[in-house]
Amino acid sequence: MRYRLAVFDFDGTLADSFAFFLDTLDTLADEHGFRKLDRSQLDILRTLDARAVLKHVGLPLWKAPRVGAHYKRLMAAQAHRIPLFDGTDGMLRQLAAQGAALAILSSNSEENVRTVLGPELGGLFAHS
Secondary structure (H helix, E strand, C coil), rough: CCEEEEECCCCCCCCHHHHHHHHHHHHHHHHHCCCCCHHHHHHHCCCCCCCHHHHHHCCHHHHHHHHHHHHHHHHHHHHHHHCCCHHHHHHHHHHHHHHCCECCCCCCHHHHHHHHHHHHHHHCCCEC
């Protein structure tokens, strides 16, 4: 099958950013006044949608944009810690070689996405 367009999410789809997320969450909780995640409940928390997780940690929805912006700044400073999932680079190259236009939809910043992808893979994306 030949694809004309392939659209990807970034965090958790192309980039294995979950460990970074967990590592920085305590810093964000301390600075923004919400509860830290209990690591023993990760399996349960993975079943929740974003609003339910915010409620679980006591983060009001109105504070979420500020916390999200802070998270992106922390990631920008440590983007070298975020690996791509195994096989991602080959899959992206293959799709591009077959003529598919590649796009990313992400709540993360374009700068972070392109930094983690690197110039070669980032250059394969027509839309981000």
